[in-house]
Amino acid sequence: AQKVTQAQTEISVVEKEDVTLDCVYETRDTTYYLFWYKQPPSGELVFLIRRNSFDEQNEISGRYSWNFQKSTSSFNFTITASQVVDSAVYFCALSARNAGNMLTFGGGTRLMVKP
Amino acid sequence: DAGVIQSPRHEVTEMGQEVTLRCKPISGHNSLFWYRQTMMRGLELLIYFNNNVPIDDSGMPEDRFSAKMPNASFSTLKIQPSEPRDSAVYFCASSLATGAGQYFGPGTRLTVT
Numbered sequence: 001a002q003k004v005t006q007a008q009t010e011i012s013v014v015e016k017e018d019v020t021l022d023c024v025y026e027t028r029d030t031t032y033y034l035f036w037y038k039q040p041p042s043g044e045l046v047f048l049i050r051r052n053s054f055d056e057q058n059e060i061s062g063r064y065s066w067n068f069q070k071s072t073s074s075f076n077f078t079i080t081a082s083q084v085v086d087s088a089v090y091f092c093a094l095s096a097r098n099a100g101n102m103l104t105f106g107g108g109t110r111l112m113v114k115p
Numbered sequence: 116d117a118g119v120i121q122s123p124r125h126e127v128t129e130m131g132q133e134v135t136l137r138c139k140p141i142s143g144h145n146s147l148f149w150y151r152q153t154m155m156r157g158l159e160l161l162i163y164f165n166n167n168v169p170i171d172d173s174g175m176p177e178d179r180f181s182a183k184m185p186n187a188s189f190s191t192l193k194i195q196p197s198e199p200r201d202s203a204v205y206f207c208a209s210s211l212a213t214g215a216g217q218y219f220g221p222g223t224r225l226t227v228t
Contacts, residue, residue, distance in 0.1 A: 035216060045206060045219035091158065102171065103148075103217055105158045 002027040006106035021077045023092030031097040034075045040088040119220035133195040140209030150206040197227045
């Protein structure tokens with residue numbers, strides 16, 4: 001069985017603050033993939049990043065960065081210098097090899113960035 | 116390139132009516148997924164296909180729901196008869212391979228009155 005936990009249901013920050021969204025996962029598989037998706041108020045689900053279980057290098061893309069730590073089964077997402085347009089629900093997801101292509105989603109974290 | 120295409124974008128129907136949702140995956144993707152999103156239950160996987168073959172339909176809530184994928188470029192999700200509790204946003208997603216990212220369509224917002 002696999003499980004993804006996003007303990008923060010809502011986060012509110014003021015523009016330009018840095019914010020970290022937590023994601024903790026559980027799987028018995030040694031080969032798995034982790035994802036982050038963004039769901040803005042318009043409702044679509046936007047793919048942000050994919051990491052595989054063998055690559056623990058942190059990744060930075062503009063103001064976004066991701067910290068993958070197998071030792072703590074975490075895949076946290078940081079937005080630097082947040083902007084109002086970052087306001088959305090963010091989902092962390094897991095796909096384990098033995099689960100085929102199936103994604104297990106966390107419950108999501110609603111981020112509100114205020115001007 | 117076009118992303119995943121879903122139609123209709125909004126559907127309002129009365130209880131008891133048949134509803135058909137449509138999806139065109141990204142060309143070349145061999146896996147297709149149907150999800151349902153509600154406030155109460157979040158994102159739930161209903162069914163997924165690999166190379167047009169249904170692989171896991173354990174998420175399909177009951178016999179009123181059925182899904183087909185007659186070819187690599189088209190899938191339908193049908194609800195017959197529809198009930199108010201089926202009201203949700205239904206997403207279709209496709210991916211290239213196991214472990215690859217899933218790309219979602221814009222969703223169909225279904226309201227059953």
